[in-house]
Amino acid sequence: MIAIGCDHGGYGLKQEIIKHLQEKGLEFKDYGCYSEESCDYPIYAKAVAEAVADGTCEQGILICGTGIGVSITANKVPGIRAALCHDCFSAQATREHNDANVLAMGARVIGPGLALKIVDIFLETPFSNDERHIRRIGMIES
Ligand code: RB5
Numbered sequence: 001m002i003a004i005g006c007d008h009g010g011y012g013l014k015q016e017i018i019k020h021l022q023e024k025g026l027e028f029k030d031y032g033c034y035s036e037e038s039c040d041y042p043i044y045a046k047a048v049a050e051a052v053a054d055g056t057c058e059q060g061i062l063i064c065g066t067g068i069g070v071s072i073t074a075n076k077v078p079g080i081r082a083a084l085c086h087d088c089f090s091a092q093a094t095r096e097h098n099d100a101n102v103l104a105m106g107a108r109v110i111g112p113g114l115a116l117k118i119v120d121i122f123l124e125t126p127f128s129n130d131e132r133h134i135r136r137i138g139m140i141e142s
Contacts, residue, residue, distance in 0.1 A: 002058070002123070004061045005070075006062065006070075006107075008035070008038050010105075020119065029057060031048050045073035046073060048062050052102055058101075059102070059123065060102035061102070061119060062082065062103070074102045081101055083103060086109050086114075086118070092125050096126075
């Protein structure tokens with residue numbers, strides 16, 4: 001199960017990603033927001049991060065204008081490793097090296113074509129399970 005959320009700046013891209021997930025037959029929970037009316041991104045970033053942290057969802061996707069506000073917020077939740085990715089290399093590397101469990105993107109930074117490619121890479125790339133990466137991830141929260 002994938003948790004997805006956004007603020008008003010990310011609403012349009014979130015709808016495109018939802019359509020993409022549906023076309024791929026992937027299950028998701030939409031934690032809002034539900035329109036382009038101005039709203040506060042921490043509400044939605046916390047909801048998605050908490051859903052991933054408590055095991056309701058395995059991975060999360062967050063979108064705001066820049067991706068920065070939602071990634072900062074999500075990373076305050078224990079157990080969350082949110083990665084702000086605007087390129088394919090970073091999306092692959094953060095799964096392999098950081099075992100990132102939330103993808104953050106900025107809808108005012110990249111277009112939908114690249115964003116959907118990044119989503120695919122993020123969801124499909126497994127963690128490397130390398131000892132050094134396991135050790136480093138453990139050091140983040142200790
Ligand atoms: C909203 O205007 C904007 O500040 C928000 O979408 C995001 O970019 C914050 O980091």
